[in-house]
Amino acid sequence: MARVTAARSFGLVAILVSVMTTAAAASEPAPAIDPPPTAQNWSDLAKLPDWSGVWIPESWQITTARHPPSWRPEILKDVEALKALEKAGHPKGLYVDCLPEGMPSFIIMTLGATEFLYTPGRVTILNEFDGNRQRRIYTDGRGHPDDPDLTFNGHSVGRWEGGTLVVDTAAILPQTYLPVSQAVGIPNDGDAHIIERIHLIGPDRLVDEMTVEAPHVLAAPWRVTRNFTRTRERRSDIVEASCRQGDFIAGKDAQGHAAFLPIGHTEDGAPLPPDQVKPPQ
Secondary structure (H helix, E strand, O other): OHHHHHHHHHHHHHHHHHHHHHHHHHHOOOOOOOOOOOHHHHHHHOOOOOOOOEEEEOOHHHHHHHOOOOEOHHHHHHHHHHHHHHHOOOOOOOOOOOOOOOOOHHHHOOOOOEEEEEEOOEEEEEEOHHHHEEEEEEOOOOOOOOOOOOEOOOEEEEEEEOOEEEEEEEOEOOOOEEEOOOOOEEEOOOOOEEEEEEEEEEOOEEEEEEEEEOOOOEOOOEEEEEEEEEEOOHHHOOOOOOOOHHHEEEEEOOOOOEEEEEOOEOOOOOEOOHHHOOOOO
16 A cells, blocks of 8 residues: 555656646747748838938048047047058058948948848848948847847847837947048947937938947947938949959969969069969969
């Protein structure tokens, strides 16, 4: 009888443990996945403002002159040194070995055409400048990751307030520059945070109003706007870009295959003429 009672007790404990394990598993959050878009998701996109076409940015000189940043006092000497280097023809920073310029330079300093692509749950910004950069802005209600990987453009989440896309960007690499001019910049040094309000101000005019916080280098948030003008001309379509292609010349390798060959330079630093470029052995 004792053995039967013990067996029943063991069975009850096993059942209880099984129920508790199942309940605990059920209480854990399910892995975050993107559900497949529905027909309604796609039809909802038609209700958003029309940002189709190609958008041409205004001159960066106009942008920065209208809204100069307020640098911390100890950073001003670095800013002036960078300006002197640029004036002397030896700019440093902002564009380094074809690395992305990153945010906020992606918006403030871009020279190339820009497109906005709507898909369910996100807005993708495509840019021709410097190797066809892109940004992805999530509009599906998610927040920033608790432990994000830092990137050049950071992690962007957005929401629509009427015809305005409000974007919150964090998790930006500290090495990413705040532009001083078209050619030089100061690293943000960490904890950068950007809020954007992107909206139409006319049938073919769009503005990106930015508030840039970079507490290690800026004395106050930098409020800066960049204006864009729409064109639908095919000659303005985004084309493929490569920031390093100009460092090479089309030729043949040692096996006779088509190849990009280093241009090479003379002793005084001038590029070698194409007929003097030798394929690698």
